[in-house]
Amino acid sequence: MKDVLLIALFAALGAGGAGLLGWAAIRLLRRRSVALSLFTVAVVTVLAVTSGTFAVAQAMFLSTHDFGVVVTVLGMAAVVSLLTAALLGRQVVAGSRALAVAARTVGSDAGFTAPDQPLGTELAALSEELAATSARLAESRAREQALxxxxxxxxxxxxxxxxxxxxxxxxxxxxxxxxxxxxxxxxxxxxxxxxxxxxxxxxxxxxxxxxxxxxxxxxxxxxxxxxxxxxxxxxxxxxxxxxxxxxxxxxxxxxxxxxxxxxxxxxxxxxxxxxxxxxxxxxxxxxxxxxxxxxxxxxxxxxxxxxxxxxxxxxxxxxxxxxxxxxxxxxxxxxxxxxxxxxxxxxxxxxxxxxxxxxxxxxxxxxxxxxxxxxxxxxxxxxxx
Missing domain, CATH: 3.30.565.10 (Histidine kinase-like ATPase, C-terminal domain)
Structure with a gap:
């Protein structure tokens, strides 16, 4: 039981340092792209896991071979995680840009034209709201023309x-x-x-x-x-x-x-x-x-x-x-x-x-x-x- 507590303590110390750095980075990037924020979150997660694992490995005095195995596993996991975060961020940015282009059609004579590509739940809800707003604007314009x-x-x-x-x-x-x-x-x-x-x-x-x-x-x-x-x-x-x-x-x-x-x-x-x-x-x-x-x-x-x-x-x-x-x-x-x-x-x-x-x-x-x-x-x- 004592070993488990020590491992938890070393892991918390290692991950906590990465978390503090990540919190500072997210604060600095809060006005930047959503994709960059998502990638930063993935980087912080990888660093937290890596730091915690290294701290535990050092405390347990692993052999060179075992330590190399841990590093390899962590490296492969980090690459996959970062690539996934990058792809997700790219998808979110593409959806946001498509919705921004579609938003320019709000209030036009042809009405709101929703993006062709699939959108996430939040962006899809925003698209529906823009369509409803465009419809209300069209009704208001029709009433104004009638008046x-x-x-x-x-x-x-x-x-x-x-x-x-x-x-x-x-x-x-x-x-x-x-x-x-x-x-x-x-x-x-x-x-x-x-x-x-x-x-x-x-x-x-x-x-x-x-x-x-x-x-x-x-x-x-x-x-x-x-x-x-x-x-x-x-x-x-x-x-x-x-x-x-x-x-x-x-x-x-x-x-x-x-x-x-x-x-x-x-x-x-x-x-x-x-x-x-x-x-x-x-x-x-x-x-x-x-x-x-x-x-x-x-x-x-x-x-x-x-x-x-x-x-x-x-x-x-x-x-x-x-x-x-x-x-x-x-x-x-x-x-x-x-x-x-x-x-x-x-x-x-x-x-x-x-x-x-x-x-x-x-x-x-x-x-x-x-x-x-x-x-x-x-x-x-x-x-x-």
Whole structure:
């Protein structure tokens, strides 16, 4: 037992000296290549084993032959160990360089291109994270491009919608000023109509700016969707009568919701106005409300003939106007032929208000037209109808 303890002591002394030198070397090389650090670890391991073995061999007074055998074994083991460490370091460096080259493709148009060669577990995990980051960057870039496209379209539509009534107002004002207007009262009525339309456009722009800035203040209270639909239908009835469109609200469940009744009534009003203007004469616009799991879903179905499938994802974008299927008919009693008061702001306001209530807005094609739906969170204490 005493011999074993002595051998352990001599081995510890010999290996400890090599370990101290190795610790100092690793500290000096901590900012250098990983391959060099791995090779240093292998060298320290070999030196520790060799030093410990030499210390024990000297203490045991081995013969020259036996000592030569020990040295030969240690030398061969050291060569193999160092070669293995060098190959491993080279492999790690190659993987790191390949991943560094691949990292340059993060955020590119083609997306992240992972290295072809096999990687270790850690580098493979890093590659997956880079791929996920690249995907998020691509999504962010796509959203930014969509917002920029919507902004350009909004500016174009607003410019058009402002230019036309302003030109008309100027012409009518000049006619009244020059005294060449045959029916001044008719001109004044027309001017007032156009001013009201421009006022509505400005109001919509202000509302949209508040929504996008997160400054929309909600006064939430529990109300019945039946009352919300009833108020919205009452507000849209005069327009529907002028257009020859029938309004229906038969399938409206008296479900409670906790919302800002003024804002949600405006949402329903925007949807109804768009639906009425897009529906042919003698058509039907139907409003419904139902409970689905933890949501109350309100829908407005029109007879516009449908929206092209490729346009459905863009319906609620700022400035979107749609194609011929939803081109509104001119109403002589209104200020213009726009589908809303401004450049495609109505549906953008709808989505903004609904999302401010932690809800969602969507649209789908149905037989003969479109169905716009808004889903609002149902109160937790409300019982399922």
């Amino acid at each position: 920029e496209r919507s902004r350009r379209e909004l500016i174009a539509w607003i410019s058009h919608d402002l230019r036309t009534p302003l030109a008309g107002l100027r012409a009518m004002a000049e006619a009244l000023e020059d005294g060449v207007a045959d029916e001044p009262e008719r001109y004044l009525v027309r001017i007032r109509t156009e001013v009201e339309r421009l006022t509505g456009m400005v109001d919509d722009l202000f509302e949209l700016s508040r929504i996008q800035a997160g400054a929309l203040s909600l006064s939430v209270a529990r109300v019945s969707v039946y009352d919300l639909v009833d108020d919205a239908l009452a507000g849209a009835y005069p327009l529907a009568r002028r257009r020859g469109v029938r309004l229906e609200g038969r399938e409206v469940a008296a479900e409670p919701v906790e919302v800002d009744s003024r804002e949600i009534t405006r949402v329903l009003g925007n949807l109804l106005v768009n639906a009425i203007r897009a529906t042919p004469e003698e058509g039907v616009v139907a409003v419904a409300a139902r409970r689905e799991a933890d949501e109350v879903v309100l829908s407005v179905t029109d007879g516009c003939g449908g929206i092209p499938e490729q346009d459905l994802p863009r319906v609620f974008e700022t400035g979107w106007r749609g194609g011929a299927a939803r081109t509104p008919r001119r109403d002589p009693g209104e200020g213009g032929d726009s589908g809303d008061s401004g450049g495609g702001l109505g549906l953008a306001i709808v989505r903004g208000i609904v999302e401010a209530h932690a809800g969602r807005a969507g649209v789908r094609n149905v037989d003969g037209g479109c169905c716009f739906e808004i889903a609002l969170p149902a109160p937790r204490t409300a019982s399922h109808a």
